[in-house]
Amino acid sequence: MARERAGVLKGLIQMESLHCSQFHVWTSLKSACSTSTLYKLVENDDEELGIYAKKLKHRDWLTSNELLKILKPLNDPLLAIRIFNRAAQRPDYKPNETIYSVIFNKLACVGQFDIIEELLEQMKREDCRCTDSFFLELIKMFTRKAHNPDRALKLLFEMRDFKCWPTVKTFNFALNVFVGAKEFEKAYKLYLRAPEIAISPNTSSVNILIKALCRLSKIDAAYELLYEMPKQGCYPNEITYGILMNHLCTEGKVEEALKLFKSMTEYGCAPDTVIFNILISGLSNQGKITEAIELFESMQSKGLAPTKGSYHAILYGFLCNRKFIEAKAVSDQMLSNNYCPSFFSYKSLISGFCEEGLVDDAIRVLEQMVNQNIVPRMGIWDLLLKTILKNSCATNTVLLVKEIDPAVY
Structure with a gap:
């Protein structure tokens, strides 16, 4: 020794x-x-x-x-x-x-x-x-610090030599490592080898594979896996549906995502805020702002409080459809619920109001932006000043100069 x-x-x-x-x-x-x-x-x-x-x-x-x-x-x-x-x-x-x-x-x-x-x-x-948690941390070391997922996989199967068997949590971590590295074939082979280390894959295991199939744009195979889940003793959850719906909306297949949304109750699965946000964003991106608002209101009627992401999905929908007055109303609603609109939202609102010649509205958005400690960039000041001069708004020009440098007056 x-x-x-x-x-x-x-x-x-x-x-x-x-x-x-x-x-x-x-x-x-x-x-x-x-x-x-x-x-x-x-x-x-x-x-x-x-x-x-x-x-x-x-x-x-x-x-x-x-x-x-x-x-x-x-x-x-x-x-x-x-x-x-x-x-x-x-x-x-x-x-x-x-x-x-x-x-x-x-x-x-x-x-x-x-x-x-x-x-x-x-x-x-x-x-x-040794315990499973010890090997989980060691597997993380080999993947994150050594950047050697193959050695991590080997270690997973070597745990038996230490009279220790992996839990499904450790198995899922290894599975997710290969999906994250886009080594989907290795992830699938690992999934098939689960019985060798006495692992019964759970819902999280299947979710990882569904995520991999979506990244490969194999949505039909992902659906097959979804429908096979009950036969394997596990059932889809809101994360399962969220992965599928997010892929469908990204591909522009919002109607298909909505059909999947309606089928969730078949497995006793209730949609959460994340799923509503995915669908609201998908509808907004396609210009279906009316349907997006209906879904937004439906979410609230089910007792789910809108998040910052929910408001932004509606806000961006209005901005993309050049409905700046409605977008400003949403930004005001966000602030009343202690959510601050993004820099992009404020910039788009100011640009939109300037294009429409609504100088007063643009300045009010600017004031709101500054009050939220978001610093407007020079391009925003330049656009506002040009718009004011173009519309011969002398009073507004003075107000804008005072906003830029209060010490002038």
Whole structure:
């Protein structure tokens, strides 16, 4: 065992010559450690470990929590591993996943996944008991920091070697990783292999696959999966329908999305605000503002409070259809419900009113914009000034100058 740990330490020292730039980061995080010092740390362990060596020696019994108190504050992964190796030589050493998690996190931050692999083998030999949550975090490390989803997938199936079986949550995370990376074939193969690791896919698992099929524009296959869900012991939820409806609306198939919306109740699934927002936005984008408003009112009648997204969907619909008076009314309603319109909304309103020659309305929107601490850009001031001059509104010109610089008057 001592020889195996020495191998890990040797790997760290070799790593110094191969990745001296990363070692520079490590040593800058702690008190200065030159290259020669790194080698000296191995030759004169007790002297260089200093206070840490005393902490590891003076106790008759060193608990895991006491070891963690020593390891957690350390910024130098090399020092953390050396302290860990020293602690592992004690007769009272008991390996556990929490200690390894701390070490793995420190190594992952500097990209040393080869050493993590060696330590994983060491854990296996030590018969270290691990939970699903430990492997979930490790899988996240391999995907987010190592950018190696294939290794993460392999680890998912290696969990059995540690006498640990993945939960459906961990399985779904791995599944979602491949969909996010647009490796849809691998995601589907993983889904089919679920029984190998005693996983029964749930609604979230199917939702991830439906999302993948929508991204591939295979809507018919997504529908088939939707209708097969009850046979697999799971039922669609509002997220399932939201994924499908969002794809349909993006493709301009709003009528088909509305049919799907009406069929939701067949599975006892009630639409939420997100689904209403998707449909309202889809209708608004197609210029069907009347139907969008009806759906907006229907949402409220069902006891669902409109969100900022709900108001913006209606607001953008009016703006796209050049109904600026109605759009201004929606923006006022938003403010009365403590929602602030976006910069784009204000800019479009001011531009629209200027084009229509409604200078007073444009200035009122500008004042509202400033009151919401949204800074108008020079293009907006320029447009307003040109519109005022074009319409010979001397009074409004003075008001606008005062708005730009109150110190003038």
